[in-house]
Amino acid sequence: MKNKVFNLNVNIIEKLYNGFSTGDIPSILSTMDEKIIWHEAEGNALASGNPYIGPDAILNxxxxxxxxxxxxxxxxxxxxxxxxxxxVLATLRYDAKRKDNGALIDAQVAHFWTLKDGKIIAFQQFVDTKQLADAANK
Known part of the structure; x- marks a missing residue:
């Protein structure tokens, strides 16, 4: 039974990342519980809104x-x-380009996901915040 739950959880996170890759925001939001608690990494400019509660708060x-x-x-x-x-832990990289100054980002990242009853209930980001800040202030 445990392996079945683990596989379901991985499938949900895969669905979320597939949504990111195609820009399918409704698909991404559908993986989240209505009371999801989302934390950006401390030191990340977006952490000023922590915790984001609910899909609409995360979207906006x-x-x-x-x-x-x-x-x-x-x-x-x-x-x-x-x-x-x-x-579920995801290790990945952010590949981005800032609009304001053209700075490129290639940052090491970890996402720690918590799921319950087939929905994501919590998210914690870990990222190279120095690289993000350097790119924003270039």
Whole structure:
């Protein structure tokens, strides 16, 4: 039974990342619980809104700002790691270009996901915040 839950959780996170790769925001939001608690990494400019609670807060406070500030913002080299209980760890890289100054970003990232009953209930980002800040202030 445990392997079945782990596989379901990985499939949900894969669906979310596939949505990012195609720009399918409704698909991304459909993976989230209505009371999801989302934390950007401390030191990340977007952390000023922590915690973002609910899909609308994440859409407006995180995704919209990323789109406003970046010419492109891609996720690459995504590897999913099944953790304990309802946890999934994703290791990946951000590949982005800022609109305001053309700075390129190639940052190491980890996303820690918590799921319950087939929905994402929590997210914690870990990222090279110095690189993000340097790119914003270039």
């Amino acid at each position: 406070g995180v995704f919209a700002k990323l789109a406003e500030e970046h010419e492109y913002f891609n996720l690459k080299n995504i590897k999913l790691h099944v953790m304990y209980d309802d946890k």
